[in-house]
Amino acid sequence: MYDADGNELGKGELDGMIYTVQYIDGYLYVIVSGGITNPDTEFDFIGKWSVLKMSTDGRIIYSAEIENSDIYNLTVHDGKLIVTGDVIQEIAKDGSYGEVYIVDDINGNVISKISTDNYNGCSLIPIYVSPDPNGEYDVYAARRENYESEEPQLVIYHTDDLSKLNIEN
Secondary structure, eight states: OBOTTSOBOOOOOOSSEEEEEEEETTEEEEEEEEEESOTTSTTOOOEEEEEEEEOTTSOEEEEEEEEESEEEEEEEETTEEEEEEEEEEETTTTEEEEEEEEEETTTOOEEEEEEOTTOTTEEEEEEEEEEOTTSOEEEEEEEEETTOOSOOEEEEEEESOGGGOOOOO
């Protein structure tokens, strides 16, 4: 880590490949890919991810471990880090579902994981979660009905509690 004048502030090493870096509310959030969870399985599409919260001088505050196929976005709100992603079941059939991880933004402990794999008749992948001023959430998601062969539609769901996210066909 360097400042704008090129002076070294700190250095370190991360296990895995850096996927992306986001600056949110004075901190760096680094998403690191750690490979697949079960390399001996021919069709394992689940990856090992680490989401690191770092100070701007490079000090690691925490590392949260997440297992899914891809991570789309991070949101920090009310002491929680909200991570959206998906889980690929079958690439040939484009079979996937989404997950939302709620992480304690102080210590990196995963508080809960909300899965969208139980919605009859549709596939739903949460892309971004946006808190509103009333303490509720807008969830931007890609949705595809099982009978559709076209690309998914972008839909926005509103909920007062992410764990109660209810998708109706």
